[in-house]
Amino acid sequence: MTDTDTQQETGADAVMAPGLPRRLMAALYDTFLVLPIIMLGVAIGMGLYSALTRLLGGAVGDEPLQAWAVRGIAVLVIAGFFTAFWRKSGQTLGMQAWRIKLVALPGKRLTAARCLLRCAAALLSLACLGIGYLWCLVDRRGRYWHDYLSGTALVLMPKKPKADSTA
Numbered sequence: 001m002t003d004t005d006t007q008q009e010t011g012a013d014a015v016m017a018p019g020l021p022r023r024l025m026a027a028l029y030d031t032f033l034v035l036p037i038i039m040l041g042v043a044i045g046m047g048l049y050s051a052l053t054r055l056l057g058g059a060v061g062d063e064p065l066q067a068w069a070v071r072g073i074a075v076l077v078i079a080g081f082f083t084a085f086w087r088k089s090g091q092t093l094g095m096q097a098w099r100i101k102l103v104a105l106p107g108k109r110l111t112a113a114r115c116l117l118r119c120a121a122a123l124l125s126l127a128c129l130g131i132g133y134l135w136c137l138v139d140r141r142g143r144y145w146h147d148y149l150s151g152t153a154l155v156l157m158p159k160k161p162k163a164d165s166t167a
Contacts, residue, residue, distance in 0.1 A: 016156040017142030029094030083115040099157040121146035
């Protein structure tokens with residue numbers, strides 16, 4: 001066990017919680033993946049807005065897409081991105097690269113509603129000056145606030161054994 005990873009109890013067996021540096025690297029990977037998707041979502045939103053403006057008789061470019069609409073599109077894209085990956089395998093591509101997996105706590109299932117709740121709770125963790133994220137540094141289970149609010153936990157997956165190349 002490294003000093004950046006913590007032990008967390010889940011039922012009878014103990015699993016490792018990933019350390020903050022590993023979590024931050026996975027988040028960085030996912031940021032590079034989700035930013036172009038956000039840009040595409042905003043571009044589609046702008047196109048729909050322009051088409052609707054033209055349809056209603058206005059000139060395109062009279063009024064730009066409002067900042068609140070751009071933020072709303074970004075939040076929806078991010079929530080959709082994470083929910084889709086978490087529901088499929090419990091891991092985004094960044095989480096796969098850093099061997100982190102999202103699991104539901106014992107007695108719970110990793111449903112779309114639970115994933116969306118985790119996304120909303122993550123916004124709350126961020127809105128509190130990021131304290132909800134830094135909480136994993138003082139929590140004995142290494143959990144974020146949004147883990148507690150959504151009934152989920154991040155676990156460190158074991159390394160896959162290397163294939164024997166001597167054959």
